[in-house]
Amino acid sequence: MDMDSARDLAPPPAAGRCPPLASAELAGWGRVPRRRGALAAPRDAAELAALLRAGRPAIARGAGRAYGDAALAAEGGLALSMHRFDRLLGFDPASGTLTAEAGVVLGDLIRAMLPRGWFPAVTPGTQYATLGGLIAADVHGKNHHVAGSFGAHLGWIDLMGADGEIRRVSPETDPALFAATCGGMGLTGVILRAALRLQPVESGWIREETVAAGSLDAGMAAFDAAEARADAPPYSVAWIDTLARGPERGRMLLHLGAHATAAELEGRDPYATPPRRSLTVPMDAPSWLLNGLTMGAFNALYWAAGQRRAAAGPRLTDWERYFYPLDALHGWNRLYGRRGFLQVQSVLPAAPARDALAEMLDASAAAGLGFLGVLKRFGPQASPFSFPRAGWTLALDIPAGWRGHELADRLEAIAAAAGGRFYLAKDARLTRSRFEATEPRAAAFRALRQERGLAGRFASAQSERLGL
Amino acid sequence: MPLPPADSPVLILGARSDIARALAHEYAAAGHPLMLAARDPATLAADCADLALRHGVTATAHAYDALDLGAIAAFFEALPATPRVVIQAVGYLGEQARAEADPQEAAHVVAANLIGPAAALEEAARRLAAAGGGTIIGLSSVAGERGRAKNHWYGAAKAGLTAVLSGLRQRWWREGVQVLTVKPGFVATRMTEGMDLPAPLTDSAAGLARHVKRAADRGRAVYMPWKWRLVMGVICALPETVFKRLSF
């Protein structure tokens, strides 16, 4: 051995190492369906490319917060966990543009950027989703009617194809592939990095007000009234009592919000918010815990509390409590027990929406099974495959027994008849025929996948089920 | 011994290691600027950007090959700042079967886990002492506690590293150099990826890093996860006649 160096002892580094595959049982947030399949967690682009070039049909997986089977491998395929691509890469304060890797978790991004005065322009109801998942589902927030969906705030996406090559796609360089990747549910390639325009905010607080509306019509009118206000708050979402019947059917609490100004914080550090206390559900709850009775009682209490809050007037709520109330209870999906749960989220064109919503709420109350109901209004959006379009969107959580599936089927039928379509980030059960009937855009999406060499190379359990 | 202040630079050797990355976040979150060193520093650019954005600290990347024994002094000389904390994370598990059959491979395992990393720490200790003191954190392993058929060359090298760290502690403590020997058990990292490790005995890199930083802040000499203290307590107490029959 040369006295100065032991370098000759090390063989030259092997290029394009293919990381080992594990066999793992995976599920989405609803915990059904569960599927055992191959899983890999590459560390860098070279490892990812080696995995893709090996030729198995692959699907990227973020934090697994989609409810159904969107991030589960197809039969004989491979799920690619992106959690190691978790770096923030750069920030340009002049334009508010952040570049980051796809596995970055939204809450981490916020914690890094909020103290500098920036916040995501669009956020879903969980801070645990990853950047890649937010793009692939083209998520909407409570401000869709003013801000559009997540994809409207992207400069570009670095996308890896089945050939292992990275392409920077943007509305300028490749508008078709860019637009299809937003809302493309991972079926256009693996998102590696993206440039995201943030919104400037003066504080980490939200000025929140609650409007209690005693019926479906009163609630829909309250949305209109809030949007018509001179100081119309950008955020609006309603919790809807899915078990109330008769004249109270569809009663709801409309939660309105706007980012508080620094002045409203009266000299306190505007970006400092109290640390979140969180609880964890330690194990699967027994399946009977959430039933029509307990949920009816919960809804009645929540409604009463909401009425008191509505009377109390506006208040300041910190960003975690306002945007991510459910995140405070880690693993709340286990409350439904081993059977898991479904969420049916549809969007209905504005005109027929009212009657279809009423019909869905009646079905839910009659079954005594629609547990958590959320109503939002969407502004206009025209995308090749994203979920949002102008109209009303209702999301209903349902325990996944056979009666739950029966109710889900009924809700889907009502939405389909009213010209609605379904959110694939929530879907675990649509049939091919219902999907085809509600998605005239599917043919063009399939054609793009063929043309770009993506068909057969990127596939999920969901795309297989839906024939995408 | 006073702790290195929160604005004092931290040097991480073998910074691409999963454990090292987690340690970088621990130190950056506490406000320390970082110097990250690895064989291919270009691959550290994203980590440097991330550490700077998340934690508001500066992070720089530097070329370092633990096997390049002649380059150690020059490496330290070229650093942009004098570190007050030096973390040695370089390690190479190798393949036992190859190391058994090929002395060259055995020598590689010993050089990459013992000679190279320890030689760099000799230099680091001298420089920390000259700068008025500081902290050395060396990543050894429980594998160095007792030789096993599964990885006795790796174990031998780690046993050697543990001995060197102990010696460095004794040699330099009067000059204010604190030495922490870290003996992880199983950690889920690139080194162990694809191995069938028992979940209850396997730590995450992030969890280990939290404990290591805390042990260093408290001035501890050795950190070994408590479950592994129990396991190794039993293993090291077994008589050789029993131990040789075990297959683990």
Ligand SMILES: Cc1cc2nc3c(=O)[nH]c(=O)nc-3n(C[C@H](O)[C@H](O)[C@H](O)COP(=O)(O)OP(=O)(O)OC[C@H]3O[C@@H](n4cnc5c(N)ncnc54)[C@H](O)[C@@H]3O)c2cc1C
């Ligand atoms: C409590 C809760 C509240 C929610 N609220 C909302 C809401 O208000 N609005 C809304 O729109 N959604 C909402 N969602 C849904 C959630 O935002 C989406 O499902 C999102 O896609 C989850 O991101 P993820 O990182 O967990 O992705 P996963 O669930 O792991 O994957 C989802 C899809 O993204 C794809 N994907 C993930 N990473 C990549 C990548 N790097 N490259 C390519 N494709 C990728 C997957 O293939 C899959 O098709 C909510 C979910 C929960 C659990």
Ligand SMILES: NC(=O)c1ccc[n+]([C@@H]2O[C@H](COP(=O)([O-])OP(=O)(O)OC[C@H]3O[C@@H](n4cnc5c(N)ncnc54)[C@H](OP(=O)(O)O)[C@@H]3O)[C@@H](O)[C@H]2O)c1
């Ligand atoms: N994982 C465990 O279960 C475990 C248990 C006990 C102890 N440890 C020890 O913990 C430390 C960190 O390991 P890890 O688990 O994080 O594994 P890892 O990710 O494989 O890290 C090992 C690192 O050592 C680097 N390295 C190897 N030879 C080098 C050389 N000649 N010059 C410079 N760098 C070199 C590698 O650099 P490249 O990136 O350039 O390849 C790699 O980043 C190691 O010392 C390991 O022995 C690990």
